[in-house]
Amino acid sequence: ERNKAMIRESWERLGKDKLPHGTVMFTRLFELDPALLQLFQYNTSSSSPQECLSSPEFTEHINKVMQVIDTAVTHLDELDSLNEYLAGLGRRHQAVGVKTNSFTMVGESFLYMLECGLETAYTSEIRDAWVQLYSLVVEAMSRGWSS
Ligand code: HEM
Structure with a gap:
C-alpha cells in the first residue's frame, strides 16, 4: 500500500547513513x-x-536505535512478529529509567531527522506515514512497561 512504499523509499535514503542521521535525531x-x-x-x-x-x-546506542527502525521497515508487512521483541525492548528501557511519555519527544526528534534528511522530499504524506509506523512501534514497546 502507498504508505509502506513511501516509508521504504524514504528509509532507503536515511538508512544508508544511519549514524549521521541518528546523531541529528x-x-x-x-x-x-x-x-x-x-x-x-x-x-x-x-x-x-x-x-x-x-x-x-x-x-x-544510536546505531541500535537506527537498527530497530530498520527492522520495523523491513517487517512492515508483519509488524506483529516484532511485538515480543519490542515489548522486551520497552522493559529494558523501563529498567534504565526511561518513562513512556519521553516517546513523544523521541517522535518529535525522529520527525526532525526525517525532515533534515529528506530535505525537499519531505512531505506531509511521508510525515503521516511515519507517524503511523512510529505509533505502532511505541505502542508495542509500551506494553513492556509494568506500572
Ligand atoms: C538500550 C536509553 C530510546 C533502542 C538502551 C540503554 C539505555 C537506553 C540507557 C542501555 C545501554 C545501551 O545499550 O546503550 C534510551 C533513552 C531513549 C532511548 C534515554 C530515549 C528516551 C530508544 C529507542 C530505541 C532504542 C527509540 C529504538 C526504537 C535500544 C536498543 C537497546 C537500547 C536496541 C539495546 C537493548 C539491549 O541491550 O537488549 N537505551 N533509549 N532506544 N536502546 Fe534505548
Missing part, C-alpha cells in the same frame, strides 16, 4: 529534554551533550 532529543542524558550511565554528569553524543557507547 539524538542531538535534537537532548535539546528538547536534556535530562534524558542522565539516563545513559556511561555519561558522567560533567560531560556535555556533544561529548556524550560522540562517545563510543552512545554512538552504539
Whole structure:
C-alpha cells in the first residue's frame, strides 16, 4: 500500500547513513529534554551533550536505535512478529529509567531527522506515514512497561 512504499523509499535514503542521521535525531532529543542524558550511565554528569553524543557507547546506542527502525521497515508487512521483541525492548528501557511519555519527544526528534534528511522530499504524506509506523512501534514497546 502507498504508505509502506513511501516509508521504504524514504528509509532507503536515511538508512544508508544511519549514524549521521541518528546523531541529528539524538542531538535534537537532548535539546528538547536534556535530562534524558542522565539516563545513559556511561555519561558522567560533567560531560556535555556533544561529548556524550560522540562517545563510543552512545554512538552504539544510536546505531541500535537506527537498527530497530530498520527492522520495523523491513517487517512492515508483519509488524506483529516484532511485538515480543519490542515489548522486551520497552522493559529494558523501563529498567534504565526511561518513562513512556519521553516517546513523544523521541517522535518529535525522529520527525526532525526525517525532515533534515529528506530535505525537499519531505512531505506531509511521508510525515503521516511515519507517524503511523512510529505509533505502532511505541505502542508495542509500551506494553513492556509494568506500572
Ligand atoms: C538500550 C536509553 C530510546 C533502542 C538502551 C540503554 C539505555 C537506553 C540507557 C542501555 C545501554 C545501551 O545499550 O546503550 C534510551 C533513552 C531513549 C532511548 C534515554 C530515549 C528516551 C530508544 C529507542 C530505541 C532504542 C527509540 C529504538 C526504537 C535500544 C536498543 C537497546 C537500547 C536496541 C539495546 C537493548 C539491549 O541491550 O537488549 N537505551 N533509549 N532506544 N536502546 Fe534505548
